Amino acid sequence: MAILEVKNIEKHFGSTQVLKDVSFSLEEGNALAIIGSSGSGKTTLLRCLNFLETPNQGSISVKDETLFDASMPLKQHEKDLRTKRLHFGMVFQSFNLFPQYTALENVMLSAQLLAKERPDYKQNKKEILAQIEEQGKTLLDQMGLKDRMDHYPHQLSGGQQQRVAIARALALSPDILCFDEPTSALDPELTGEVLKVIRGLAEQKTTMIIVTHEMAFARDVADQIIFMDDGVIVEQGDPRQVIDNPREERTKQFLTRYTEG
Amino acid sequence: MFWSVTQSLLGGLLTTFQIFIFTLLIALPLGLIIAFGAMSKFKPLRYLVDVLVWIIRGTPLMLQLIIIFYGPGLWLGHNIWSGNETGRITATVVAFSINYACYFSVIFRGGIEGVPVGQREAGEVLGMTKSQIFFKVTLLQMVKRVVPPMSNEIITLVKDTSLARIIAAYELTFAGYSFMKSDGLTWPLFYTGVFYLLFVGILTLLFNYIERKLDYFR
Numbered sequence: 149m150a151i152l153e154v155k156n157i158e159k160h161f162g163s164t165q166v167l168k169d170v171s172f173s174l175e176e177g178n179a180l181a182i183i184g185s186s187g188s189g190k191t192t193l194l195r196c197l198n199f200l201e202t203p204n205q206g207s208i209s210v211k212d213e214t215l216f217d218a219s220m221p222l223k224q225h226e227k228d229l230r231t232k233r234l235h236f237g238m239v240f241q242s243f244n245l246f247p248q249y250t251a252l253e254n255v256m257l258s259a260q261l262l263a264k265e266r267p268d269y270k271q272n273k274k275e276i277l278a279q280i281e282e283q284g285k286t287l288l289d290q291m292g293l294k295d296r297m298d299h300y301p302h303q304l305s306g307g308q309q310q311r312v313a314i315a316r317a318l319a320l321s322p323d324i325l326c327f328d329e330p331t332s333a334l335d336p337e338l339t340g341e342v343l344k345v346i347r348g349l350a351e352q353k354t355t356m357i358i359v360t361h362e363m364a365f366a367r368d369v370a371d372q373i374i375f376m377d378d379g380v381i382v383e384q385g386d387p388r389q390v391i392d393n394p395r396e397e398r399t400k401q402f403l404t405r406y407t408e409g
Numbered sequence: 410m411f412w413s414v415t416q417s418l419l420g421g422l423l424t425t426f427q428i429f430i431f432t433l434l435i436a437l438p439l440g441l442i443i444a445f446g447a448m449s450k451f452k453p454l455r456y457l458v459d460v461l462v463w464i465i466r467g468t469p470l471m472l473q474l475i476i477i478f479y480g481p482g483l484w485l486g487h488n489i490w491s492g493n494e495t496g497r498i499t500a501t502v503v504a505f506s507i508n509y510a511c512y513f514s515v516i517f518r519g520g521i522e523g524v525p526v527g528q529r530e531a532g533e534v535l536g537m538t539k540s541q542i543f544f545k546v547t548l549l550q551m552v553k554r555v556v557p558p559m560s561n562e563i564i565t566l567v568k569d570t571s572l573a574r575i576i577a578a579y580e581l582t583f584a585g586y587s588f589m590k591s592d593g594l595t596w597p598l599f600y601t602g603v604f605y606l607l608f609v610g611i612l613t614l615l616f617n618y619i620e621r622k623l624d625y626f627r
């Protein structure tokens with residue numbers, strides 16, 4: 149059964165149509181890579197899934213629960229938006245860590261805030277907070293940042309910041325973790341350490357959607373790939389097939405441009 | 410003589426300090442509220458705030474003070490401010506609070522808009538509420554940005570308190586000036602200046618301290 153069903157998503161900004169009839173599904177434990185040139189709508193699609201943009205048409209369901217349906221009245225969309233969001237985690241191109249908090253505080257913040265809404269928060273405050281801290285430390289350790297937990301973002305390299313951001317997104321145990329060009333803001337030598345972490349997550353069967361320009365990485369790590377151009381899905385399927393033997397002319401052109409650099 | 414001048418100036422300083430501190434306590438939160446109004450999605454509110462800020466920034470503070478102190482008495486037939494020193498200080502604080510809140514609002518707005526959109530978005534995708542995003546994410550970053558322009562405004566406020574003399578509030582400048590009028594003495598005027606310099610000097614140290622305190626992040 150598919151964990152994520154995206155159906156007929158349309159999005160326009162003013163008169164510019166950015167997404168046209170985008171549909172796809174994703175199996176639990178699979179990694180989906182979305183490739184395509186800048187302006188093809190990849191990032192907008194990811195932002196729609198995270199409710200940072202509201203699609204004009206279409207529906208999004210996770211685990212058979214409809215989170216968004218454009219045919220429903222607007223009120224319905226706003227309702228429980230916060231809890232709906234938690235199905236998805238998001239890792240941004242520019243990290244967007246909170247500069248005034250340490251790495252560990254960045255990872256713990258949202259969990260701490262959500263814990264306050266638990267009915268047993270007052271009684272078990274100490275245990276809950278200790279648990280959150282424990283989890284935060286474990287996640288940063290997993291990201292290879294054990295000795296950087298008390299550093300502030302500006303004291304970390306770009307690759308380290310992005311790994312903190314990944315830990316922060318994982319802290320709320322989202323069903324689907326989204327990456328928006330996670331290495332595009334990094335120097336080439338720092339790209340590897342972030343890709344390694346994402347690869348590790350894929351091996352642990354984390355359900356992921358990765359918008360990326362790293363073709364080799366997408367080919368190796370993804371279970372499924374989508375090529376987008378001009379707001380439509382041109383081709384999707386097995387990554388090796390799509391990258392090594394594209395069927396569509398537009399995919400071929402795009403990949404040739406890429407390999408020729 | 411020196412002692413009696415010092416005593417009078419200390420009395421004036423107390424009034425100056427009261428105007429200063431109460432104006433800050435009201436104008437800081439009020440300025441933040443006006444800043445939110447100016448950034449509201451509701452257009453009529455935005456226009457209203459724009460007009461208010463335009464009027465307040467576009468007319469002299471002394472004029473506003475005169476209108477607020479004398480206006481109610483002339484329009485309503487009775488003075489809403491009690492005729493004593495407290496009434497004068499209260500009217501001054503009201504006029505100053507409105508005036509400074511408008512200036513502060515512009516600074517706050519710049520500070521909030523200067524925080525990258527990505528910060529708010531990161532908070533949103535982490536399931537934070539709007540108020541959690543403001544208080545836990547945006548606020549401190551805004552404060553860091555507004556400290557330098559705010560310190561300018563607040564130092565100006567110290568000296569603007571001398572305008573209260575126009576409605577006969579016995580503040581620091583009034584106190585120093587009275588010795589020139591009654592005894593023809595000019596040195597109390599310079600002595601008065603020293604009081605202001607010390608006041609502003611302490612504030613400057615305080616602002617430097619806050620800036621250093623917020624230096625731990627970028």
